[in-house]
Amino acid sequence: MLRVKAGDVDRMGLLFERYHRQLFGFLYHMLGRADASEDLVQNVFYRMLKYRHTFTGEGEFRTWMYHLARNVLADYIKKNRHDRHHTDVADMAEHLGGGRRADEDLEKDQEVAQLHQALAQLSPENREILVLSRFQEMKYAQIAQVLNTTEGAVKVRVHRAMNELKTTYLRIEN
Amino acid sequence: MNCERTKEQLVDYLGSQLSASEQAELTAHLAECADCREELQAVESMWQTLGKVRVPEPSAHIRPDFYAMLATFKESVDTTPDYTLKGLWQWWLNLDIPRPILRAVYSLCLLGVGLIGGYWFSNSRTTGAADQQQIAQLATQVGNMRQMMMLALIENPSASERLRAVSYTKQLDEPTTKVVDALLSTLDNDPNVNVRLATLEALAPLAQDPAVRQGLVHSLARQESPLVQTALADVMVQLQERRSVKPLRELLKQENLDESVKSKIEQTIQTLSTGRPAAPSTPPRNDQTNLTSPAQRAAVATV
Numbered sequence A: 001m002l003r004v005k006a007g008d009v010d011r012m013g014l015l016f017e018r019y020h021r022q023l024f025g026f027l028y029h030m031l032g033r034a035d036a037s038e039d040l041v042q043n044v045f046y047r048m049l050k051y052r053h054t055f056t057g058e059g060e061f062r063t064w065m066y067h068l069a070r071n072v073l074a075d076y077i078k079k080n081r082h083d084r085h086h087t088d089v090a091d092m093a094e095h096l097g098g099g100r101r102a103d104e105d106l107e108k109d110q111e112v113a114q115l116h117q118a119l120a121q122l123s124p125e126n127r128e129i130l131v132l133s134r135f136q137e138m139k140y141a142q143i144a145q146v147l148n149t150t151e152g153a154v155k156v157r158v159h160r161a162m163n164e165l166k167t168t169y170l171r172i173e174n
Numbered sequence B: 001m002n003c004e005r006t007k008e009q010l011v012d013y014l015g016s017q018l019s020a021s022e023q024a025e026l027t028a029h030l031a032e033c034a035d036c037r038e039e040l041q042a043v044e045s046m047w048q049t050l051g052k053v054r055v056p057e058p059s060a061h062i063r064p065d066f067y068a069m070l071a072t073f074k075e076s077v078d079t080t081p082d083y084t085l086k087g088l089w090q091w092w093l094n095l096d097i098p099r100p101i102l103r104a105v106y107s108l109c110l111l112g113v114g115l116i117g118g119y120w121f122s123n124s125r126t127t128g129a130a131d132q133q134q135i136a137q138l139a140t141q142v143g144n145m146r147q148m149m150m151l152a153l154i155e156n157p158s159a160s161e162r163l164r165a166v167s168y169t170k171q172l173d174e175p176t177t178k179v180v181d182a183l184l185s186t187l188d189n190d191p192n193v194n195v196r197l198a199t200l201e202a203l204a205p206l207a208q209d210p211a212v213r214q215g216l217v218h219s220l221a222r223q224e225s226p227l228v229q230t231a232l233a234d235v236m237v238q239l240q241e242r243r244s245v246k247p248l249r250e251l252l253k254q255e256n257l258d259e260s261v262k263s264k265i266e267q268t269i270q271t272l273s274t275g276r277p278a279a280p281s282t283p284p285r286n287d288q289t290n291l292t293s294p295a296q297r298a299a300v301a302t303v
């Protein structure tokens, strides 16, 4: 990334190849819409190019990426507040469970679908922290950097989020 | 260590977030507490299931969209020139003829001198086979050099240099995947219409390669210039590429589509759907396209 900063903009291609799926996954969990998530991926990479001088080289590239991603996401949600967009994640949750693959164990499949549904129904804060820790496999210290908070606070929030997930899941199951 | 604290740490444990000593303490407690082990099992089951939640793959557009954005960004950076000494130095450094190419050109010259010299000396002797071998080697090197030149020049900010890069590909016996990829990405993303048209002309004869065919079909959705749209439609008819019907129909939905392009595309869809060849005289062949000459099209494109 420091090389991108130095002006070698082509390096951004390598970073895109390495990280765009992860970033897409994060945005998809937060928005529940693939098309909008793709647009926001482009948006995040555009900001990386434009603000490449703000990357200090301290800390990880990923931390910086999610930092920008959260800003882009917040902008998007603010702009689309009057749209029906805020229900997208919930909509997605309702459609889950359809389209199961026949080759997979049905019961296990249903469990996954219901848990996905539960995840989609969590508060954005709790969903975000679980996505970062479980799907993006980030260390608490990195998550703390992304969220501008302390490691201790992250720990507490992960714990709380898992509890909310459990309650929601049990409600859906029954 | 007590049970309450253990239960608080189970998720951290599953996410490999604990330090070595914390983990040792936790496993020690788990070894002697059935209650906590049971809790671990419950949390672990949810944690594992959560890990199986899948996200869809991003669509095929995400990559070309990104590279187009990157190219546009680079262009905007390039068009704000920096005339200070440092800027000039930077420009000189960025003038991309990579060192390996300069070296290759240099060694090729040396080899040339060596060959001529060798020829002079060996004229009296009978060493035809050795010479043949050397000449074959030289030909390979020239081929490699053209490819390197092409790959270096196609990134050049100047459109005429990029046109030169595209023209190099016609002299390549067998373009490598790298060259084909570079051409396809140029066709999709180059900001200059003339470069895109020349690239299409260079790609059309390579369409026996399935990757090229697919790239051409996919490119339909990426083109906005009426000239390129029309030329691509022509190529699709030449190749009898039925897979292009769907993207062509998509293209028809575009709002500001040029009227002439619209009728051209409708005609193309018609031809492809009925399976009648476009040109009644000759059946389409891979090594033939009826594109007009680059010069003609360049003239149109600059109008």
Ligand SMILES: [Zn+2]
Residues within 6 Å of the ligand: B002, B003, B004, B006, B029, B033, B035, B036
């Ligand atoms: Zn215990």
